[in-house]
Amino acid sequence: MIQIDALPAFSDNYIWLLQDTAKRHCAVVDPGDAGPVERWLSANPDWVLSDILITHHHNDHVGGVQRLKQLTDARVCGPANEHIPCRDLALDDGDPVTVLGVTFQVLAVPGHTLGHIAFFSDQPPTPVLFSGDTLFAAGCGRMFEGTPEQMQPALARLAALPPQTEVYCAHEYTLSNLRFAKAVDPTNPHVLERFEDVTRLRADNRITLPSTIGLERLTNPFLRTSETLVKQKADEWKGHSNDSQVTVFAALRSWKDTF
Numbered sequence: 001m002i003q004i005d006a007l008p009a010f011s012d013n014y015i016w017l018l019q020d021t022a023k024r025h026c027a028v029v030d031p032g033d034a035g036p037v038e039r040w041l042s043a044n045p046d047w048v049l050s051d052i053l054i055t056h057h058h059n060d061h062v063g064g065v066q067r068l069k070q071l072t073d074a075r076v077c078g079p080a081n082e083h084i085p086c087r088d089l090a091l092d093d094g095d096p097v098t099v100l101g102v103t104f105q106v107l108a109v110p111g112h113t114l115g116h117i118a119f120f121s122d123q124p125p126t127p128v129l130f131s132g133d134t135l136f137a138a139g140c141g142r143m144f145e146g147t148p149e150q151m152q153p154a155l156a157r158l159a160a161l162p163p164q165t166e167v168y169c170a171h172e173y174t175l176s177n178l179r180f181a182k183a184v185d186p187t188n189p190h191v192l193e194r195f196e197d198v199t200r201l202r203a204d205n206r207i208t209l210p211s212t213i214g215l216e217r218l219t220n221p222f223l224r225t226s227e228t229l230v231k232q233k234a235d236e237w238k239g240h241s242n243d244s245q246v247t248v249f250a251a252l253r254s255w256k257d258t259f
Contacts, residue, residue, distance in 0.1 A: 002100055004128070004168065006207055007036040012172040013060055014209065016130060019047075020100040027051035027074075027099050029119070029130045030170050034064030038071065051099045054078030054087070055132025056116040061170065081115035091117060109134040109158065111151025112141035120161060127165040129213070131158060136169045137211040138194070139177030140222040142257065148250035152225065155249070159223045163214030174198050174208040180259050181221050184233045184252065190218040225249050 001022075007015040009032055016029040017040065024047045031037050031052060041049060049072040054062055057078075062085055065076055069086040077099075078084035080092045091097060093108035097119070104119040112133045119130040133141035134151075135158050143151055178195040185191050194215070198208050216223055224230045225245040234251035235241050242248045 001125075002102055004166075004210075006209065007040060009033040009036050010060060014168075014170055014172065014207070015064075016168050018100055018102075023100075024048065025050045025100055027053060028068070029053045029168070030055055030061040030132060031064035031068055032058075032060035032062065034067035034071075037064060037068055041072075048072070049074045052076045053097075053099065053104075053119055053130065054084050055118060055130065055134075055170070056113040057082040057084060058113065058133070061132065079115040079117045082113060093117070104130075107157065109151075109154035111143050111146035111148075111154050114145045114150075116146075116154075118158065120165070122162065122165075127162050128210075129158065129161060129165050129167050131167055131169045133170055134158070135167060135216065135220075136171060136177055137167065137174040137208055138181050138191075138216070138220050139173055139256070140220075140253070143253065148246050148253065151253075152222075152246045152249035155222055156245070159213065159217055161213045163212065163217065165213040166210040167212060167216060168210050172208065174211075175202050178219070180256050181219055183259070184221040184230055184255075185219075185224065185227075187229070188219070190215075194219050221252055222249060225252070 003019040005017045015031045018027040052074050065085045075088045076086045077089040078087045080090035091106045095106040097104050104121045107118045109116050109118050175198050181191045225248040231248050234248045237255045238251045
């Protein structure tokens with residue numbers, strides 16, 4: 001049994017902390033800042049940091065890697081096609097990687113960056129996904145390097161995972177994403193209910209994650225590009241008909257960029 005907790009970093013990042021409570025070994029995902037991890041390890045001196053998982057090369061995800069590597073000599077696992085500091089294990093699409101006794105499948109999900117990967121495990125009791133900046137709760141990342149032709153299929157690939165899969169993304173963007181989802185899908189009762197729930201959580205400064213793939217299918221406009229009403233809104237935004245899910249996605253992403 002692996003316990004997963006969030007270590008907040010910067011203004012809205014989450015570093016995910018995986019804990020094997022029996023062996024007192026832990027791992028972290030996307031430590032953009034070493035500080036939160038160092039503080040946790042100092043408060044739990046009998047724990048060992050064994051692994052660092054990286055989804056992509058942006059500094060708010062890798063900025064703490066070198067310091068943590070120096071402190072702990074943890075194994076650094078990251079995408080093969082990006083420059084990742086101190087990387088020990090280069091990972092490509094379909095590769096397995098075992099962390100704390102749990103085997104994750106590496107999924108290539110280009111778009112936000114060209115080499116972006118996600119980590120998925122379907123081991124019991126619950127499937128989990130570390131999606132980095134590709135899939136957010138009720139949203140998706142910007143396309144800094146990739147194209148809609150890359151990112152829409154990447155998101156569809158994640159949407160096809162089991163609905164009970166817990167989604168651990170890297171930022172607390174849920175409320176702003178749901179504001180956009182309401183504009184795109186204003187009559188969707190699931191969006192409206194989730195917006196109210198998340199508004200209450202954030203008013204108490206509480207975390208809105210993890211999500212689930214099932215909830216994302218119901219409320220995330222970027223996973224709903226085949227829905228007639230979502231397409232209609234995308235068509236209105238662009239001023240013409242979008243003839244594929246890729247072009248609907250591209251329209252939605254350009255709208256969100258200026259929303």
